[in-house]
Amino acid sequence: MAIRLDAVSHRYTSMDGSFFQAITDIHLELGQQKEMIALVGETGSGKSTLVQHFNALLTPSSGTVEVMGIKINQETVKAKSFKKTPIRQHVGLVFQFPEYQLFEETVLKDVSFGPKNLGLKENEAILKAKEALFQVGLNETYFERSPFQLSGGEKKRVSIAGILAMEPDILILDEPTSGLDPAGQKALMDLFLSIHQKTKTTMVFITHDMNVVYRYAKRILVMHQSKLVYDGTPQELYQMPELRTWNLDLPDSLKLQTFIAQTLQLKESLLESSVDDLITLIKEEGRL
């Protein structure tokens, strides 16, 4: 059991006292399978609110979040003995914009900030920081540089290293590839995949890019109008008729396949067929 959400709802209260229901009655379990999970949904569907419950940044308005056996709900957070720091060590959340967290003079110092907050000694924290920086592909030449003089992609890697250095069991990434060029996006996602394979951490990433989902995720969660409407494999999702109503798109490769199927007036689904099969099919028909 890693994270379990039981009937979790959250609503924000605005200045004039009105409410905004951000997420409604969510039941979810994740973290047992050590998988790569994609979280998709249109803007304002409650994705960010949902992930902020995973590491106790938000307390549910109703329902209970359970992280590594620690129950988080309106009652438990009031107890004096309730500490949020251990939860944040278990579940690392990387925010979309690295600017919100970089503040130290050097990259190394910045990355060691997290471990130091967990109570590690200076030299231990530095050691963890170096490890994390190597993991995200930044070598010694970066250690003493100012984080503010790095490129967007490098900043992003530093901010990810800042969370990785805390050695979380579950890593949550809020739109990790936003603002990067296609090559940078692919490099970063490949990096996550390799970290995932090496360290066996569960990863949840928010994305809008269906190609990324199709390539990297084994499981996909779909948020729509504050509700969790789908929890399963991407392959099954792509065959669901509701796809349109949730404002989701097919990945490019599947779009091509459906196009081919339509032009060739094929009856059977091409979804499971490999690229080679497709090529032979096109060659046989010779109509494209």
Add this chain to the structure above:
Amino acid sequence: MKNIVIGRYIPGNSFLYRLDPRVKLIALVLLFAATFIISDIWVMVGALGFVIALLPIGKISLKRVFQGLKPLLFLLIFTFVFQILFNTQGRLLIAIPLQFNIVNTLLAFALFGSWLFLKRKIKFTFLSFLLVLGLIVYGFSELTMFVPYNTSTLAVYETGLTMALFILLRLIIIVTLSTVLTISTKPTDLNLGLERVLKPLKLVRVNTEEIAMIIGIALRYIPTLLDEANKIMLAQASRGVDFQEGKFKDKVVQIISLLVPMFIISFQRSDELANAMEARCFVPGKPRTRLNQLTWKPIDSLVLGISIMSVITSITLRILGS
């Protein structure tokens, strides 16, 4: 953040909302002046009645204005008590002997201790605590079997009382009027009004338009920056920062971890804003047109007239009174 009433605009619709911001600003200054000119306590009470009568007419909830007064409650009571205790002019009204003996001193200390302990559990304001303290000192000072080691008299003089009431009423009027202004005027309108009212300063080479621009941008960015601060706090909390706890040394690092990104983001924002303004051909110092033009309506003249009248009345009353 939710309780700040001073300086906050609350949407509504009444003649106060439709009033020209220039008139509102000038009327505010005139009415302030009038409250300082008034020298008779009954006129002051009348002025307060006038101001309070303004609220239902202007459809502004009394509760909101009271919330605005709340943070000043301590100041109000403090000045009131201070005036009463230390102004010794005029006729002596009340004299209460106060004797500090061993019983009430000990009780006072015990009460103070229990207040410190209890204030975490029950909501108990410092003011009500002081009231109870005073009553205990007074109540036990009659016990003559204990030898008092200090005897003093609580004396209230007539001038002291009137002066205290005076200051109290004046402060209430000023705060209420300012709250009414900010509740009923959008910051942007207020800013525009300020720009127009200060326009004569242009003669002495003060660039009022730019000052108004700076104020306007600052006001506009307060909610944005609050939002950014919240995001930074969340990001740092994810890195194990506990903003509620920690020793002093940790606190310093925590605040730095909040302030540095805040600074950097603010600079980025202002850079972007400058670019956006330039892209819209903004040239500093050049005359500009406005989307919303201020129009002078009959009600504006009426309000201005009433304000001038109240200043004249207060001057006349003062001359007649002396």
